[in-house]
Amino acid sequence: xxxxxxxxxxxxxxxxxxxxxxxxxxxxxxxxxxxxxxxxxxxxxxxxxxxxxxxxxxxxxxxxxxxxxxxxxxxxxxxxxxxxxxxxxxxxxxxxxxxxxxxxxxxxxxxxxxxxxxxxxxxxxxxxxxxxxxxxxxxxxxxxxxxxxxxxxxxxxxxxxxxxxxxxxxxxxxxxxxxxxxxxxxxxxxxxxxxxxxxxxxxxxxxxxxxxxxxxxxxxxxxxxxxxxxxxxxxxxxxxxxxxxxxxxxxxxxxxxxxxxxxxxxxxxxxxxxxxxxxxxxxxxxxxxxxxxxxxxxxxxxxxxxxxxxxxxxxxxxxxxxxxxxxxxxxxxxxxxxxxxxxxxxxxxxxxxxxxxxxxxxxxxxxxxxxxxxxxxxxxxxxxxxxxxxxxxxxxxxxxxxxxxxxxxxxxxxxxxxxxxxxxxxxxxxxxxxxxxxxxxxxxxxx
Ligand code: PHE
Numbered sequence: 001x002x003x004x005x006x007x008x009x010x011x012x013x014x015x016x017x018x019x020x021x022x023x024x025x026x027x028x029x030x031x032x033x034x035x036x037x038x039x040x041x042x043x044x045x046x047x048x049x050x051x052x053x054x055x056x057x058x059x060x061x062x063x064x065x066x067x068x069x070x071x072x073x074x075x076x077x078x079x080x081x082x083x084x085x086x087x088x089x090x091x092x093x094x095x096x097x098x099x100x101x102x103x104x105x106x107x108x109x110x111x112x113x114x115x116x117x118x119x120x121x122x123x124x125x126x127x128x129x130x131x132x133x134x135x136x137x138x139x140x141x142x143x144x145x146x147x148x149x150x151x152x153x154x155x156x157x158x159x160x161x162x163x164x165x166x167x168x169x170x171x172x173x174x175x176x177x178x179x180x181x182x183x184x185x186x187x188x189x190x191x192x193x194x195x196x197x198x199x200x201x202x203x204x205x206x207x208x209x210x211x212x213x214x215x216x217x218x219x220x221x222x223x224x225x226x227x228x229x230x231x232x233x234x235x236x237x238x239x240x241x242x243x244x245x246x247x248x249x250x251x252x253x254x255x256x257x258x259x260x261x262x263x264x265x266x267x268x269x270x271x272x273x274x275x276x277x278x279x280x281x282x283x284x285x286x287x288x289x290x291x292x293x294x295x296x297x298x299x300x301x302x303x304x305x306x307x308x309x310x311x312x313x314x315x316x317x318x319x320x321x322x323x324x325x326x327x328x329x330x331x332x333x334x335x336x337x338x339x340x341x342x343x344x345x346x347x348x349x350x351x352x353x354x355x356x357x358x359x360x361x362x363x364x365x366x367x368x369x370x371x372x373x374x375x376x377x378x379x380x381x382x383x384x385x386x387x388x389x390x391x392x393x394x395x396x397x398x399x400x401x402x403x404x405x406x407x408x409x410x411x412x413x414x415x416x417x418x419x420x421x422x423x424x425x426x427x428x429x430x431x432x433x434x435x436x437x438x439x440x441x442x443x444x445x446x447x
Contacts, residue, residue: 003068004162006239011163013249014171016061016227016236017256018317021174023105024225025260026181026311027286028379030268032221034279036214038269039204044218046258052433053222054254055425056391057233059398061246062411064237070328071231074238075393079401087393088329090386091231095325096345097382098230100352101375102322103154106315107146107357108287111136113308121291122301129291130277133284138361147353150312154319155346158327159339162239173313178260180307185266187297188274197270200279209447216441219434220384225257229387229394232321235328245412247422267293283375323349352378392434399427 006012033041067074072088079085115121125132137143188194208214223229237246268289272279275292279285290307294300323346330341359366359374368377398407404423413419440447 004239005241007163009240009249012236012240013252014174015317015321016233016249016253017174018314019227019232019236019321020225020253020257020318021177021260022314022318023102023109023311024221024227024318025257026264026268026314027105027283028224029221029261029264030289031280031282031285032217033201033265034269034272034285035282036211036217037205037208038200038279039202040206040208041214041218041221042201042262042265043204044209044215045221045261048219048222048433049226049254049258051425052219052391052430053226053228054251055422056228056395056430057226057254058246058250058411058413058422059426060228060231060233060391060394061237061240061250063394063398064231064234065240065242065246066410068238070238070332071234071325071390072329073332074231074234075397079397082401084393084397084401087390088231090390090393091229091234092326092329094230094382094386094390095232095322096349096352097378097386098224099154099319099322099349101356101378102315102319103147103150103349103353104143104356104375105283106150106312106319107143107148107353108133108137109308109311109315110146110150111143112287112291113305113312116294116301116305116308119301121294121304124291124295129295130284130288133287137284137357138364140358140362143357143360144354147357148350150315150319151346151350151353153316154323155342157316157320158323158342158346161338162324173310173317176306177310177314178263180303180310181260181263181267184293184303184307185263188267188270188293191270191274191293191296193274194270196273197268198266200273201265201269212440212443212447215437215447216384219388219437220380223387223391224383225261226254227318227321229389229391230322231325231390234394235324236321238328247411247413247418388434388438392431395426395430395434399423399431 063074067077069077071091072085075085075088227233268286271289271293277289281288291304294304297303323342326345327342330336330345331338356375363374366374368374369380372380407423408415408419413422439445
């Protein structure tokens with residue numbers, strides 16, 4: 001059977017942007033920035049997006065397009081008779097881990113959407129939004145039911161195939177989400193005490209740089225937010241025809257993704273300070289902050305409804321790209337149908353999601369890594385370790401295994417200054433930075 005392809009280049013662009021923009025920009029960005037001191041984190045994050053993220057994004061998409069295969073198959077094809085392909089399994093593993101918790105958080109978003117539909121979030125519940133959220137996520141099966149719904153939606157899109165499912169689903173909601181976020185940002189800025197939030201986000205506390213975990217947190221966030229290192233962008237790239245030009249497309253994705261992150265920061269942090277919420281509340285942060293904003297706004301109930309709808313759609317366009325990674329691999333490697341593969345893989349991820357969800361209630365004492373709960377532990381391993389390792393492997397493939405001319409040709413980069421800068425980053429700068437951050441984290445060196 002012929003491999004599937006995108007209908008148009010715009011279709012690819014939208015799907016790749018849809019993959020990048022999701023819960024990572026709004027939910028994860030806010031709480032990771034909140035946990036890591038705000039401004040100092042933002043500087044490192046932006047630096048890593050620019051210096052490592054965007055160049056590697058180009059690298060990752062080009063590997064997929066050149067090889068026309070999935071995350072494992074691409075390494076097998078491009079570096080035959082080497083063990084390189086084994087690093088593709090970092091991507092497969094991180095897909096299971098990430099969608100395992102992503103579906104849970106997206107399930108929370110669907111629950112919020114439902115609360116706006118039936119009107120129960122139009123005014124603050126008796127226990128307050130924080131209390132209501134706490135009750136909900138610690139319930140033994142309510143959140144799991146919403147996770148199941150989200151997983152089913154994801155599977156349905158993926159089993160409909162690349163063009164009909166993923167591409168078509170992406171065209172409407174990105175602009176919608178952008179418009180709402182910009183509106184929310186203006187409102188948030190008008191709140192009393194907004195300036196404190198802006199200071200938190202934009203004024204770095206320089207002492208924060210002495211904490212090693214801020215580097216790995218910023219690196220992990222850059223990878224997570226750009227959908228980098230897992231093979232999602234590689235797999236999407238593999239559905240591209242050769243004639244599409246890559247550098248401008250990947251830069252566009254990077255800019256778009258960063259825009260969504262910063263604008264969410266401008267929505268969340270002024271409100272965090274205005275409502276006296278702790279910026280380091282962790283994963284619940286936006287789920288407590290946002291409804292408080294909506295409650296204060298004129299027509300907030302309606303805006304909340306539309307916002308959570310857009311957030312669900314943005315999450316879906318990311319979750320399908322995650323599910324697509326192992327789906328493409330198992331389909332090719334074992335000859336299974338798209339239908340059977342996506343249902344099977346999605347179901348396993350759902351089972352992981354049950355564990356994640358119970359981690360907020362029944363299993364709240366379970367802390368697989370240090371004092372991190374199940375969600376945070378899975379996130380830590382996948383986002384801070386596996387994604388950067390996957391990205392490192394791709395950088396080394398293109399920087400060291402390929403000849404330079406081959407690398408430039410694969411990415412549609414021309415010889416000249418830009419091509420040299422990109423190649424130097426991929427060959428030296430990005431790998432060295434990733435390795436230094438890892439060494440710093442385990443205490444071998446101190447940045
Ligand atoms: N980038 C997505 C988001 O920000 C999540 C994601 C991570 C998607 C890794 C694909 C691969 O929500």
